[in-house]
Amino acid sequence: MSQTLDQVAHDLGFEVVTEPGDELRYGLERILGNVSQFHIDWLIEKRSGDVRFVVADVSYRSASGDSQSRLKRETMLYFEQPGLTLPGATIQPRSLTTGLLAVAMNFAGIQQVQFEDDPQFHEACQVMTLQPESTRALLEPALREYLTANPGLTVRTDGPRLVVYRAGQRVDPADLPAFIDETDNVAVSLARRGAQLESLGIDPEAEARAALQRSPALRGRVVPRADLEAFLKQPPPRSIPRTIKRQYLGFAGLFFYVWGGMFLVAGTAVIAGLVAAGEMPPLIALPFSLIPLIGLGAIVVTFLYRRRHKRLLAGGVCRPARVTDVRTTNVTVNNQRRYKVDLQYEFDGRDMTGTINAYDPAVRTAFSLRGTSRETRILVDPLRPDRLLWIDSLPTT
Structure with a gap:
């Protein structure tokens, strides 16, 4: 199989990747949601500048983490373009199961986008998102027509990345050209349209922040930016606001x-x-x-x-820091993979390096800062300066 895959990848302008990096693995896991036992069986990649096209054969179990749950094996096209801001959405074939799931997710603020003006698409596909306005603008008529004419495709979008696949289906290397042609059309259309959203006056990130504030189920997962800044302006010992205490002490x-x-x-x-x-x-x-x-x-x-x-929260000294590395681990907590984040900072005239455990969405922030000159803020224990807390990793609105 590997020889066939090598040949097909070469003919398509892709390269076989035997050791996917931590950032690519993170991107695939994140866009699939909270999954367990995630494994990449094989992966081919093509780059065009910063844009990355990946075709991967992956396996994983549902978010429950139950060892008895069905192991899913799927071939998917993964697309990533830094700077792209796509709304977080799932477009999938409509069925009784997805309909019941939509009802359950509605309690968490995840809405089903209605397309009454396009009855064929509305009947064929179900669209779930926290950002309905952005998602409706993203799915322009030509793309909806394509998805209707090619039933069975599942599409997930999230910020700079998206993935297209057929649920429960794997693709043999010999059939990859047809699969890439079918899924690449979706990826390119979404990326092109996503880049136009700003010019249309649509801001997916602002819509997501507003949705988080409206939803009682999601509001507790974020900290108002004003609360964080007011907290850091206090001289130690600080009074810890309830919103921050809930995140760190919970x-x-x-x-x-x-x-x-x-x-x-x-x-x-x-x-x-x-x-x-x-x-x-x-x-x-x-x-x-x-x-x-x-x-x-x-x-x-x-x-x-x-x-x-x-x-640390009450008496920690606030210091600027830089993210120097992000590493994956084999440890999962509540179906979220643990990552190690290395931070470099100065304290009391000494250059120091500390490592913290991180989970999503802090991992996303860490990858965006890794290897850059941009600074982030940490709290350092004045009695034990090797102990730190990454205060800027808090999700804020």
């Missing part, structure tokens, strides 16, 4: 307090009761003592984590 810590407390109290009570009643010899009770110890450990770790972040 409800996860409270969950672990409750979970740990339940294990600690219930485990201790059961073991003490059985031992006191003489129904469990002490040597047998010893292994069961791990249950309350696990609970105690969860409480202690959560307390230390929250105290450290509170200290």
Whole structure:
């Protein structure tokens, strides 16, 4: 297969890539949403300046992360153009399943765009987005006609990138020319139209910010820019606004307090009761003592984590920094891949480098800053200057 793929790629002007970079892997994972067990089986690439055309055979499981969920294998065209700002949207064949999904997503502020003026397209395709005005402008009549005439294509757009594929279908190398011809038409049309949105007075990013503010389900995921700037202007020790505290301390810590407390109290009570009643010899009770110890450990770790972040937020020194590298890891938390971000900064006259764990959307910001001269802001612990918090990674509106 590899020899056939090499030949087909060469004939099409592509190159076979054996080791995709972290940024390309991130782009593919991000546009597919929260997926688990993501793997690139093969990948070919063609560049034109900064524009990148990629055809990849990938496999992944649904966002649930359940090992029993169906493993999806698909061949897709991935397009990326720096500076392009496409609204985040999904265009897919209309079905009963996608209809039910649309109802569920509506509660999170994701809307279904109606095209009553184009009944054929409306019947064939379902369009979901947080930015309906931008998405409607993006899907001009010629593209809608093409998608209607080529049923079964799924299209996802997000900022500088988009992907086109047929759900659940893989393409043999010999059939790649036809697949690329079909999907490339969609990618080029979307990129061309996306570049025109600004001249039409349409700003997808502004529409997304407004949508986040309107949706109760999404509003808690972002921090108002005014809150962040006012917070950083305070001299230490700062008062931490609720919007920022929610992002860094959140409800996860409270969950672990409750979970740990339940294990600690219930485990201790059961073991003490059985031992006191003489129904469990002490040597047998010893292994069961791990249950309350696990609970105690969860409480202690959560307390230390929250105290450290509170200290950094309240008393950290705000310093400019530069992102020097972004690296992927094999660790996932809540179906989000963890990345390592290296930051270079100066503190107390010393040049220092720190590494933090990052998840999307902070990873997107890190990749946009990597290797540039643009600065970002961090909070540095004055007592432990190797400890830092990337305050500008907060999603803001």
